[in-house]
Amino acid sequence: MRKSVAAFVAVGSSLALVLAGCGNNSSGDSSGSGGSGGSSAPAAAGGGNGAKVGVILPETASSARWAGFDEPMLKKALEAQGLTPIIENAQGDTQKFSQIADTMLSQKVKVLIVAAPTGDSGAAVEQIAAKQGVPVIDYDRLNLGGSAQYYVSFDNVRVGHLQGQALADSLKDKKGAQVIEIxxxxxDNNATLFKQGQEEVVKPLYADGSLKLVNSRAIDKWDNQLGGQVFEQLLTANKGKIDGVLAANDGLAGAVITVLQKYHLAGKVPVTGQDATADGLRAILSGQQYSTVFKPIQEEADAAAQxxxxxxxxSTGExxxxxxxxxxxxxxNRDVKSVLLTPQPITKDNVKLVIDKGYVKASEVCTGAAKAACDSAGIK
Structure with a gap:
């Protein structure tokens, strides 16, 4: 009798809760995809002979990337390889994630590509897939303790380094500038790697007094609303004083900016981000966000499809x-064969790059306060 992934994850989730109560932080997530019904399409010409490939994306709440970019780009890339993609989104629910995996395995997919809501749920699914002889590719997020054969992502330590450097650049003339990290x-293992990269830059600056760390808080599930609430609590506890915010992605940056607007500080306090979303780019052009990090997702999707x-x-050799x-x-305690792609820093000076590459439309960015900046930058 086939053991159910859903049942396995339920046990794993209970264990994770027990461990969390003991202060253990496991690893697993960063930004979201497809509609609630998922998508499936006939394979295009290629060498895959129409084989089914299951893709499970993590959520849509924290970032626009999963629905707007990853789902359509993975669909296109897999079809180009002659494969039949079946794409679903777990909407941040570990039980739904495991149930989707169960269904895909029963549909006899030949490969699973997973970006799990949590590392624990991803690792549990991978154990079941391995028992059924189905190889797994970790997509964007490495599931610690898992058994995926391959991992495709961006160099996430480098992402964090770019974020830290952007913050340092924005505050270079303000000795002792006060910083909050969201x-x-x-x-999410990615969040751990982002933090590692950030610290390569900012930790020495905290140590020598160039910058002052007010507080650093991790936000459960990358929840933007919670991120804004936490930031406001930290800001008010610091008597409304803040000089810079290291925000881990554009969604959290947007939540921070909303709070800064409330306190009449938006545009005066540099805020970092990640994902080069339309909202993030618009905030950069309007002067409310200092930077983001562009990750060309088509490259990630193409690598996963290959x-x-x-x-x-x-063909493991291929x-x-x-x-x-x-x-x-x-x-x-293992090394996972990986594709690690190169992220690119984005500030007001090179927003046009993201639009020129077709990842975001000018019409989505050049509205409101950003329109004049678009005109000046020749963005049309």
Whole structure:
């Protein structure tokens, strides 16, 4: 009798709650995809012979990227490899995630591509998939303690480094500037890596007094509303004094900016971000956000599709030519073959780059207070 992923994850989730009560932070998430019904389409021409590939994306609440970019780009990339994509979104629900995986495995998918809501739920699904002989590709987020054969993402330590450097650049003329950090979910390994990269830059500046860390808080589930509430609490506790905010993505940055507007500080306090969303780019052009990090998601989707096509054919040698890097999983004490792509820093000076590459439309960005800046930058 086939063991249910849903049942397995339920047990794993209970254990995770017990561990969390003991102060343990496991790893797993960063930004969201597709409609609640998911999508499936006939495969296009290619070498995949129409083999089914299951894709499970994590949520849509914290970031526009999963629905706006990852889902359509993965669909296009997988079809180009001659594969039949079945794409669903867990909407941040670990039980739904496991149920989707159960269904996909019963549909005899040949490969699973997963961006799990949490690392624990992802690792649990991977154990069941392994028992059924279905290879797994971790997409965007490495599931610590999991058994995925491959991992596709951006260099997330580099992402954090770019965020930290942007903050440092924005405050370079303000000795002792007070900083609040609003970080990603503690259950997301990406958030851990972002933090690691940030600290490469800002930790020495905190140590020598160039910057002063007021407080740093991780936001459960990358919840933007919660992020805004936490930031406001930290701001009021510091008597309304703040010089810069290190926000882990554009969604959290937007929540921070809403609070800054309430206190008449928006545009006076540099805020970092990530994902180069339309909202984030608009905030940069209007002077309310200092920076974001652009991650060309089509490259990530293409790499995942290439790996999936190789695995469908049983060619690990071909897959290894795509995944030329490794990522260490400290929980599983193993190195995972990886594709680690290069992120790009974005400030007001190069917003046009993201639009020129077709990831965001000028009409989505050049509205309201950003319109004049778009005109000046030649963004049309």
């Amino acid at each position: 970080e990603g979910a503690p259950t 790996l999936a096509a190789a695995l469908v054919k049983g 897959a290894d030519k795509v995944a030329t890097a490794t990522s260490h999983d400290p929980t599983g």
